[in-house]
Amino acid sequence: MQQNTAKPNFANRGMSLEEDINATNIFYLSTNKAIVHKKPTPVQIVDVHYPKRSAAVIKEGYFKQASTTDYNGIYRGKYIDFEAKETKHTTRFPLKNIHEHQAEHMKQIIEHGGIAFVIIRFSSLDATYFLEADKLLDYWYAQDNGGRKSIPFQDIESKGFYIPFHFQARVDYLNIIDRLYFRSED
Numbered sequence: 001m002q003q004n005t006a007k008p009n010f011a012n013r014g015m016s017l018e019e020d021i022n023a024t025n026i027f028y029l030s031t032n033k034a035i036v037h038k039k040p041t042p043v044q045i046v047d048v049h050y051p052k053r054s055a056a057v058i059k060e061g062y063f064k065q066a067s068t069t070d071y072n073g074i075y076r077g078k079y080i081d082f083e084a085k086e087t088k089h090t091t092r093f094p095l096k097n098i099h100e101h102q103a104e105h106m107k108q109i110i111e112h113g114g115i116a117f118v119i120i121r122f123s124s125l126d127a128t129y130f131l132e133a134d135k136l137l138d139y140w141y142a143q144d145n146g147g148r149k150s151i152p153f154q155d156i157e158s159k160g161f162y163i164p165f166h167f168q169a170r171v172d173y174l175n176i177i178d179r180l181y182f183r184s185e186d
Contacts, residue, residue: 017086017121017128020170021071027168034174036073036080068105069116075174076182079114081106082133082173086121092150093120095143103140106133115181119163119173120156130176131160 018038028034047060069083083106085097098118109116116133131151139151161176169175 017084017119017123017171018070020128020165021084021119021173024169024171024173025071025073028174034073034075034080036071036075038071039067039069041067066099066101069102075115075177078181079109079112080177081109081114081116083118084121085118086123088122088124089150089153090122090124091153093122093153093156094150095140096149098136098140103137107137110134115177117173119171120160122153128163128165128171129156129160130163130173131156132180135159 022038025034025036025038028036043061045058045061047058049057049059051057069081071084072079072081074080083098083102085093087093087097106116106118110133118131118133118136119128120131121128136151139148139155143149161179163171163173163176166172
């Protein structure tokens with residue numbers, strides 16, 4: 001399959017990747033295209049102050065456990081699960097941005113027949129890419145055996161898919177999922 005080589009568009013400068021994905025997911029839900037939600041991070045609240053009866057201020061809290069990935073949901077009968085990452089680097093994506101438990105989680109999703117991927121935004125370039133988890137994991141596991149500690153931007157360009165900015169589905173990752181996983185059904 002030929003990779004998408006469209007050039008970056010600077011219409012979206014200043015918006016965070018998470019905001020764009022959340023807006024995209026709201027659009028998908030409102031048009032009944034998919035159900036995808038941001039996963040909450042479990043937090044144990046330890047200390048709360050109540051300066052007024054109607055206002056509580058959390059003073060201390062801790063993460064209960066490491067979260068897996070950022071988003072999950074269902075699309076065309078398939079479970080999807082993905083991580084969203086931004087980097088200011090222009091030539092590489094540092095693998096330290098993916099934690100071991102996240103890599104293991106994505107591996108398990110793939111083993112169980114789900115669709116796992118990462119959406120990477122190079123904020124300095126205003127370029128957003130879709131990279132399948134198996135391609136990410138090849139680099140991630142290789143780093144323990146003397147491999148690179150990052151994925152070169154050129155590899156993400158050639159192995160991933162550029163996601164152009166759109167007005168409603170700002171980060172239209174379902175278009176890429178359609179091309180990769182549902183090609184014969186369309």
